[in-house]
Amino acid sequence: MKPTDAFVIFVLTGIVPIAPLGCSRSKPPPKPGAKEAGRVHDAKHGFSIIPPQRWTGQGAVMGNFMSYLGPQEGRSRVKFNAHVHTDSSTPAEALAAVKRAMGRIMTDYQDMEEGLVTIGGKKGFFLLSKFVFGDEKLQSLQYFLFNGKGKVYVVTFSCPASVFDDYRATFENSARTVRLE
Numbered sequence: 001m002k003p004t005d006a007f008v009i010f011v012l013t014g015i016v017p018i019a020p021l022g023c024s025r026s027k028p029p030p031k032p033g034a035k036e037a038g039r040v041h042d043a044k045h046g047f048s049i050i051p052p053q054r055w056t057g058q059g060a061v062m063g064n065f066m067s068y069l070g071p072q073e074g075r076s077r078v079k080f081n082a083h084v085h086t087d088s089s090t091p092a093e094a095l096a097a098v099k100r101a102m103g104r105i106m107t108d109y110q111d112m113e114e115g116l117v118t119i120g121g122k123k124g125f126f127l128l129s130k131f132v133f134g135d136e137k138l139q140s141l142q143y144f145l146f147n148g149k150g151k152v153y154v155v156t157f158s159c160p161a162s163v164f165d166d167y168r169a170t171f172e173n174s175a176r177t178v179r180l181e
Contacts, residue, residue, distance in 0.1 A: 039177070042066055045084050047153060050177035052170050055080065070159075070167070076136060078159040078167055080174065087152045091116075091125050094144060094152060098127065106131035112139070119145060120179040124152075130161050139164040141171050147180045 040057070041048040042065055051057070051068045055078075058067040063083055070078030087094065095114065102109045113128040124145035131138060140158035147153065155178055157171035 036177075040066070041181075042082075043181075045082075045153075046147075046181045047082060047084070048177075048179045048181060049082070049155070050174060051080060052174050070170075073160050073163045074136075076138070076160050078157075078163075080155070080157050080171075082153060082155045084151050084153050086150055088150055089152075091123070091144065091146060095125050095127065098144075102129060102131065106133070108132045108137070117143060119143065119176060122147060122153075122180050126175075137161040141168065141175075143175050143178070145178065145180060153178075153180060 036050060038050045038053070039048050040051060045065050047066065049066070052070055055068040055070045058069055061067040061081065064081035065083055067081040068079070070080070089097065099111060109129065109131045111127070111129055113126075115126055117124055117126050122145045124143060127142045127144070129140055129142075131140075137160065138158055139161040140156055142157075143153075143155040145153045145155070155175055157167070157175070159167050
């Protein structure tokens with residue numbers, strides 16, 4: 001299996017059970033050791049984030065090392081998850097592979113927006129997409145951050161497409177707090 005194929009499989013295991021994220025500018029990372037209210041650390045994976053307030057941590061779920069549930073919206077919960085994968089692809093190769101795979105696997109998959117992003121000093125890209133899972137139309141915002149050591153962190157925020165605009169700013173604000181340590 002090619003590294004990009006493994007990367008796509010890795011991404012898909014994270015998007016359906018929990019799903020996506022997006023940002024444009026980020027704050028400089030805090031000084032090492034500085035405490036920030038609400039920051040959650042996963043030392044094993046070298047990752048931290050300030051999740052949305054009042055969301056419930058679920059721990060490791062379905063291949064994700066960190067998962068949070070937000071409000072109930074219809075039949076679904078608003079969700080956040082993070083996972084990490086070893087991959088030697090460039091950001092452009094990874095984006096192309098993810099989009100091809102999503103188009104093959106997800107019903108009614110649509111790319112809505114994509115772009116380059118720097119969060120916590122790490123470069124990557126975001127992908128905003130819509131798709132149908134089961135009989136529900138979902139929308140996700142995913143951030144793919146490359147740590148420069150052959151690892152790709154995928155942070156996914158998702159919710160029913162009908163309420164995505166209500167949550168987008170929350171997703172983006174939380175994404176801006178990601179730090180790869």
